Amino acid sequence: MTEVVDKAKKAQKASHIMAEASTLQKNEALENIAQLLGNKAESIIQENSLDLDRLMEKEGYTKAFYDRLQLTTERIKDMAEGLRAIIALPDPVGEVTSMWRRPNGLQVGQVRVPLGVIGIIYEARPNVTIDAASLGLKSGNAVVLRGSSEAINSNKALVKILREGLKQADLPEDAVLLIEDVSRSAATELMQQNQYLDVLVPRGGAALIKTVVENATVPVLETGIGNCHTYVDSNADLNMALEIADNAKTHRPGVCNAMETLLVHQEIAASFLPQIIKRLEEKGVECRGCQITQKYVNSVKPAVEEDWKTEYLDLILAIKVVENFEEAIDHINTYGSGHSEAIVTSDYARGHAFLSRVNAAAVYINASTRFTDGFEFGLGAEMGISTQKLHARGPMGLTALTSTKYIIFGDGQIR
Amino acid sequence: MTEVVDKAKKAQKASHIMAEASTLQKNEALENIAQLLGNKAESIIQENSLDLDRLMEKEGYTKAFYDRLQLTTERIKDMAEGLRAIIALPDPVGEVTSMWRRPNGLQVGQVRVPLGVIGIIYEARPNVTIDAASLGLKSGNAVVLRGSSEAINSNKALVKILREGLKQADLPEDAVLLIEDVSRSAATELMQQNQYLDVLVPRGGAALIKTVVENATVPVLETGIGNCHTYVDSNADLNMALEIADNAKTHRPGVCNAMETLLVHQEIAASFLPQIIKRLEEKGVECRGCQITQKYVNSVKPAVEEDWKTEYLDLILAIKVVENFEEAIDHINTYGSGHSEAIVTSDYARGHAFLSRVNAAAVYINASTRFTDGFEFGLGAEMGISTQKLHARGPMGLTALTSTKYIIFGDGQIR
Numbered sequence: 001m002t003e004v005v006d007k008a009k010k011a012q013k014a015s016h017i018m019a020e021a022s023t024l025q026k027n028e029a030l031e032n033i034a035q036l037l038g039n040k041a042e043s044i045i046q047e048n049s050l051d052l053d054r055l056m057e058k059e060g061y062t063k064a065f066y067d068r069l070q071l072t073t074e075r076i077k078d079m080a081e082g083l084r085a086i087i088a089l090p091d092p093v094g095e096v097t098s099m100w101r102r103p104n105g106l107q108v109g110q111v112r113v114p115l116g117v118i119g120i121i122y123e124a125r126p127n128v129t130i131d132a133a134s135l136g137l138k139s140g141n142a143v144v145l146r147g148s149s150e151a152i153n154s155n156k157a158l159v160k161i162l163r164e165g166l167k168q169a170d171l172p173e174d175a176v177l178l179i180e181d182v183s184r185s186a187a188t189e190l191m192q193q194n195q196y197l198d199v200l201v202p203r204g205g206a207a208l209i210k211t212v213v214e215n216a217t218v219p220v221l222e223t224g225i226g227n228c229h230t231y232v233d234s235n236a237d238l239n240m241a242l243e244i245a246d247n248a249k250t251h252r253p254g255v256c257n258a259m260e261t262l263l264v265h266q267e268i269a270a271s272f273l274p275q276i277i278k279r280l281e282e283k284g285v286e287c288r289g290c291q292i293t294q295k296y297v298n299s300v301k302p303a304v305e306e307d308w309k310t311e312y313l314d315l316i317l318a319i320k321v322v323e324n325f326e327e328a329i330d331h332i333n334t335y336g337s338g339h340s341e342a343i344v345t346s347d348y349a350r351g352h353a354f355l356s357r358v359n360a361a362a363v364y365i366n367a368s369t370r371f372t373d374g375f376e377f378g379l380g381a382e383m384g385i386s387t388q389k390l391h392a393r394g395p396m397g398l399t400a401l402t403s404t405k406y407i408i409f410g411d412g413q414i415r
Numbered sequence: 416m417t418e419v420v421d422k423a424k425k426a427q428k429a430s431h432i433m434a435e436a437s438t439l440q441k442n443e444a445l446e447n448i449a450q451l452l453g454n455k456a457e458s459i460i461q462e463n464s465l466d467l468d469r470l471m472e473k474e475g476y477t478k479a480f481y482d483r484l485q486l487t488t489e490r491i492k493d494m495a496e497g498l499r500a501i502i503a504l505p506d507p508v509g510e511v512t513s514m515w516r517r518p519n520g521l522q523v524g525q526v527r528v529p530l531g532v533i534g535i536i537y538e539a540r541p542n543v544t545i546d547a548a549s550l551g552l553k554s555g556n557a558v559v560l561r562g563s564s565e566a567i568n569s570n571k572a573l574v575k576i577l578r579e580g581l582k583q584a585d586l587p588e589d590a591v592l593l594i595e596d597v598s599r600s601a602a603t604e605l606m607q608q609n610q611y612l613d614v615l616v617p618r619g620g621a622a623l624i625k626t627v628v629e630n631a632t633v634p635v636l637e638t639g640i641g642n643c644h645t646y647v648d649s650n651a652d653l654n655m656a657l658e659i660a661d662n663a664k665t666h667r668p669g670v671c672n673a674m675e676t677l678l679v680h681q682e683i684a685a686s687f688l689p690q691i692i693k694r695l696e697e698k699g700v701e702c703r704g705c706q707i708t709q710k711y712v713n714s715v716k717p718a719v720e721e722d723w724k725t726e727y728l729d730l731i732l733a734i735k736v737v738e739n740f741e742e743a744i745d746h747i748n749t750y751g752s753g754h755s756e757a758i759v760t761s762d763y764a765r766g767h768a769f770l771s772r773v774n775a776a777a778v779y780i781n782a783s784t785r786f787t788d789g790f791e792f793g794l795g796a797e798m799g800i801s802t803q804k805l806h807a808r809g810p811m812g813l814t815a816l817t818s819t820k821y822i823i824f825g826d827g828q829i830r
Contacts, residue, residue, distance in 0.1 A: 020771065020772065102791070106782060198804050198805075219803070219805045221805075240826075240827040244827065246829075247829035247830060333431070359531075360820065361820060362823060363823070364823045366827055367825025368829045370829070371823065371828065371830065378515060389530050389614075390613075390805065393820060403808050404808055405775065406778070406787070406792070406810075407770045408777060408778070408779045409781075410779060410782025411655075412658060413782040414663075415662060
């Protein structure tokens with residue numbers, strides 16, 4: 001038996017016990033893990049330094065990559081705080097979402113249950129180890145983790161703590177397992193353990209997600225890229241539009257809910273474009289515009305077809321002047337990735353039509369797309385942002401890690 | 416461009432209009448279809464007879480196969496009635512399932528939206544053409560149908576009516592499209608139209624479902640087999656247990672929610688087994704039992720390991736005496752297919768433990784598993800019964816054919 005099959009099997013066994021664990025017991029395990037993180041910060045940092053040393057021996061790694069891999073006392077403290085935030089969240093398991101009585105007296109209801117075993121495939125970010133595992137555990141699941149080779153020592157150290165915390169709370173250690181075989185074939189093997197895994201969650205960039213979607217036979221909770229738009233309507237409050245567009249582009253340009261294309265109604269283009277472009281350029285944003293945009297502001301570079309499709313994740317913005325509301329909707333539904341889309345308008349009908357007609361996980365009237373986030377939406381935590389339509393769409397909190405089952409109370413009913 | 420790509424693309428375009436269609440308009444289309452079915456029954460039956468004639472030229476078709484393929488005036492009337500039942504159901508689209516206010520004043524809510532384009536792959540049962548399409552249309556989707564070659568003339572005639580009914584209601588005809596290329600490669604091509612299809616629903620036997628799961632890259636709403644159990648506890652009302660077990664086995668043995676294995680607590684085996692076996696044998700049921708069962712009733716044939724795993728879909732029943740409640744749970748969670756499971760008991764704690772610990776789409780206390788059905792549960796209609804855990808579990812009604820999106824109302828919020 002390979003490591004993958006062995007661990008997938010063990011996780012499934014542990015998942016049956018986790019499904020029955022009380023909220024108190026699960027919270028106790030999470031609290032133990034938070035405390036152990038604090039107590040063992042030094043040894044975690046030591047193990048992490050092995051990974052960092054190994055990275056530095058390689059050529060061509062980036063500063064950003066190093067930064068994401070690095071663990072510090074501060075970051076470990078953040079992980080522990082994250083755990084305590086998850087402890088504070090309501091347990092989704094056991095919630096009876098609805099129950100009704102049938103004419104024959106049967107009571108039919110639906111109750112929330114854990115998914116079972118969640119496989120998590122991620123990149124060289126050791127914080128995901130704690131973050132993803134704790135969400136999985138709180139929702140009563142077992143998790144099988146498959147991090148990247150660059151973080152293997154850090155991940156081993158963190159998984160040891162996760163398992164210790166479970167053990168101290170009399171829960172099965174095997175509710176968290178790390179695949180230590182960092183080969184590509186082991187990852188593919190994990191993606192095909194349909195007998196033992198209920199779902200896969202890839203956490204990382206577009207290439208990772210693509211690999212998982214293409215190779216998995218286990219169902220995937222797919223997170224996607226964010227080619228997000230802000231459309232400034234002819235009836236917009238232009239000061240509000242300035243604030244929203246600036247925030248959506250510059251607050252944190254490297255994340256999936258940042259604006260990548262600004263659409264501007266032709267009627268306000270002359271007054272709005274010079275203002276917003278000046279403001280963005282002062283913050284270092286490179287603006288690439290359509291011909292009309294270039295006409296209003298000379299400094300703007302020309303945008304080509306490729307720009308409408310691109311998630312820059314950088315201080316670059318594509319700008320297009322649209323003839324009317326219809327063109328804005330068409331542009332978004334053609335080029336958008338179905339993540340987050342916003343309109344700035346004071347027009348009632350257009351605002352509601354935008355909500356209804358734009359095909360995306362999160363659609364805004366008069367707010368920055370930067371709010372698409374489990375914490376900002378009030379879900380308390382987030383496993384990622386789904387841009388697919390099945391099972392979960394948008395920020396995935398604890399309930400996205402559950403399923404339901406029908407429970408039926410009878411007193412002898414037959415057909 | 417192949418027929419599959421062309422039609423998938425057209426369906427996606429039509430789906431955007433369907434998503435915005437009012438309930439009145441969708442109901443009008445369904446009513447048109449119901450009326451057209453009545454008016455054109457004769458020509459439908461004529462087209463169906465071409466399929467039946469072709470079938471009879473083949474060797475080795477079964478009477479059951481012929482029967483499922485055949486359309487009669489009565490059956491066409493049933494289809495029209497089915498349509499009117501769907502008209503009477505509430506439209507799931509547009510329901511705001513929840514909405515809340517964040518500390519910064521943002522109002523965040525979730526609204527139900529159609530999935531988009533649903534691919535339906537099914538066998539030689541022309542009634543599925545109307546049934547599946549009407550569920551898809553009522554929930555605001557476009558559907559691409561791929562029936563089997565044996566029913567191609569019937570399906571063409573029915574799809575013509577579906578499209579005519581849409582057109583008369585000013586809805587896009589392309590919201591229903593039939594793939595007329597009945598080759599295997601066209602089916603596989605359809606299963607991989609990720610750019611245009613949002614979900615696939617295979618409707619048919621285990622072999623069809625397996626083919627779809629293995630070949631599809633589009634997400635699948637998987638319906639599964641039903642290896643269903645009834646467990647008669649030591650504290651059961653034995654008269655109730657007799658009624659329930661009899662009903663679960665003999666009411667309609669060929670369907671997925673029929674009982675396939677009866678589990679009996681050892682303490683009541685001596686009194687219960689002779690009664691239930693006599694009753695079932697009188698109805699023509701072949702009983703295959705464990706050694707203890709055979710000890711109590713001589714007529715019982717021995718059950719082997721394979722029997723615990725088998726969905727007979729026939730008048731055959733496997734019977735096992737279990738030492739205790741724990742063994743019953745273990746047996747069900749080991750051999751069950753996660754469809755429908757029942758306990759007969761008067762014990763409060765065991766009843767609730769059964770609901771909680773049995774891993775299945777529908778779990779019953781004191782009722783027949785035969786109730787696992789969209790109509791019986793009160794969903795009004797059913798696209799199939801999901802035995803998977805993602806998106807939809809158990810009978811799939813109209814809401815299973817929808818997704819959600821987040822809608823956010825702001826007044827200038829930025830981060």
